[in-house]
Amino acid sequence: MRIHVKCFATLADHSPPGGFLELAEGATVQTMLPDLGLGPDDIKLVFINSRNSSLENVLADGDQVGLFPAVGGG
């Protein structure tokens, strides 16, 4: 299945080329992270299709995933 992934702020360089990853059925956000060169500790917020989600969420074909680190600057 094809998943659109966007990594933001300090994680921006980890967005996949072209913005898409091909993953096996049953993949979760967490099992996808090594493909991005990221670990669970790098991620503070996970969004799937703009809704708050978690690393354990199972992905579906066409999902749009957004990954944020902690951002606290003022």
Next chain:
Amino acid sequence: MSADPGAALAALAVHDPERGVRTVGLEGLQAFCLEHGLSLPQGARVAVNQALMPLPLLKNLHALSMADQAKLLHASVLLVGAGGLGGYALELLSRFGVGRITVADGDVFEESNLNRQLLSSADNLGQNKARAGAKRASRTSPLVSVEALDFFLDESNLCAALGDVDIVVDALGGIRFRRALRVAASQAGVPVVGAAVAGWTALVGSELPGQTGISTMWTGSDARDAERVLGSLAPAACLAASLQAAEAVQYLITGDLRLAGRMLHADLSSFAFTLYDLA
């Protein structure tokens, strides 16, 4: 002294035919306040209560109605932080005519603030940020009252600072204290409009008492804050603070928060703006 201050002020008003409103200028308002023993912010409230628009606020019409402006002049905001976000937020809230603003910051200006912090300048390095904010607002917005708390808020003094406040604007830097601010605000029944920046990234979101939204982001230590890697750029700070000011003012007028339980993400390197649902 006139028995009816409102009538005395109305006698000083001028009709603006273009906008269909009666206005009173700063000079007339000052003379009126002097005669009646009022502060300028008190005088401004008397004016709007009489449907007289103080000239410094004239261009708020008609995006704001006279009744909206009256609500703002009677409102109270606690602004926590007077740095990158807080300086711009204070500028906008005071120019909107939010009647009472308490701005808290125990920090002093340093050279590395000069790339983005509105209140910082080469000649006020080492000076307290909150006091610099109150000083600037007294010149730009004499119709509002800005009180500076020149110390950091913490669990010991938050409760007192939250008394009689309509909304909190979280303009803190770092992660550590943000959750404590929300817990105290929630207990006081006051909503919080928060924001954070790193590099070209700006995030803004609001939380009603008892609601968890953007603050989901702020668990853990300051060490993982993206700002430490990406720094902080002026347009991101200015944009985030503008959105906070618009959100806070609309809340004071309508009682609704557009970003309650949500987070607006602006990536100014790609001009992508996305709303996320956190509730």
